[in-house]
Amino acid sequence: MGNIIQLRELLAKRFPGLKTRAEERLNRGNLWATGLPQLDEVLQGGLARGGLTEIVAGQLGAGSTLLMCSILRQAVQEGQLSAFVDGSDSLDITQFEPGVLSRLLWVRCRTAAEALKATDLVLRDSNLPLVLLDLAGNSSAQLRDITATNWYRLQRIIEQTSTICVVLTPRTMITPAEARIHLRSRFSLDALERDADELLSELKLEMSEEKSKTAKFA
Numbered sequence: 001m002g003n004i005i006q007l008r009e010l011l012a013k014r015f016p017g018l019k020t021r022a023e024e025r026l027n028r029g030n031l032w033a034t035g036l037p038q039l040d041e042v043l044q045g046g047l048a049r050g051g052l053t054e055i056v057a058g059q060l061g062a063g064s065t066l067l068m069c070s071i072l073r074q075a076v077q078e079g080q081l082s083a084f085v086d087g088s089d090s091l092d093i094t095q096f097e098p099g100v101l102s103r104l105l106w107v108r109c110r111t112a113a114e115a116l117k118a119t120d121l122v123l124r125d126s127n128l129p130l131v132l133l134d135l136a137g138n139s140s141a142q143l144r145d146i147t148a149t150n151w152y153r154l155q156r157i158i159e160q161t162s163t164i165c166v167v168l169t170p171r172t173m174i175t176p177a178e179a180r181i182h183l184r185s186r187f188s189l190d191a192l193e194r195d196a197d198e199l200l201s202e203l204k205l206e207m208s209e210e211k212s213k214t215a216k217f218a
Helices: 002-014 021-027 037-042 064-077 112-122 140-144 148-158 189-193 196-200
Strands: 051-056 082-086 104-108 130-134 164-169 179-183 205-208 214-217
Touching: 037 205, 051 148, 064 082, 064 130, 064 164, 082 112, 104 112, 112 130, 112 140, 112 148
Parallel strands: 051 164, 051 179, 082 104, 082 130, 130 164
Antiparallel strands: 179 205, 205 214
16 A cells, blocks of 8 residues: 555656546546535545445444435435445334335345445446445454455446445455545444434544545544
């Protein structure tokens, strides 16, 4: 990774006008606003179309389900279809309104390997502009079998489209991720009794920068 960063720095010095793929998408306005202010702020406008976004939830109560539900509801409000690839068959669909479920393709998988294969197929469907892959509940043993090659293959599929792909992971995994966000919230069981909009406003996000820098946002 260090060599890649050094190469990019060298190219930036030698070719000042050269832009990265992420910068080109940003300049083209090729971003989708999630409707969640603190998330759109750290992403400089929203989730990238044609790129992988990794959301890391390293602990229980970090707010990953809350965030994913918010993203899916925003898609429905805009009339979009979405796919949710459930790596451990753990999604509680009772938390969704009928209107959300009617526009959601729920792919139930038992292992991380199954989930990756399903995601590969789903990403090839141009009728699904938003694809969420949830690997947060899969075992460490299953996740260790996922190589960087797997992620680069998905990225090659995505970059030819305008699909938004968000992957929820329990630790940093996706080398070619265009953006990586860590969830730092610590919600207790009591939070289940509180209003969802109130909880969303309390989400704590930390975006990892490319050069091993981090910017914290509450």
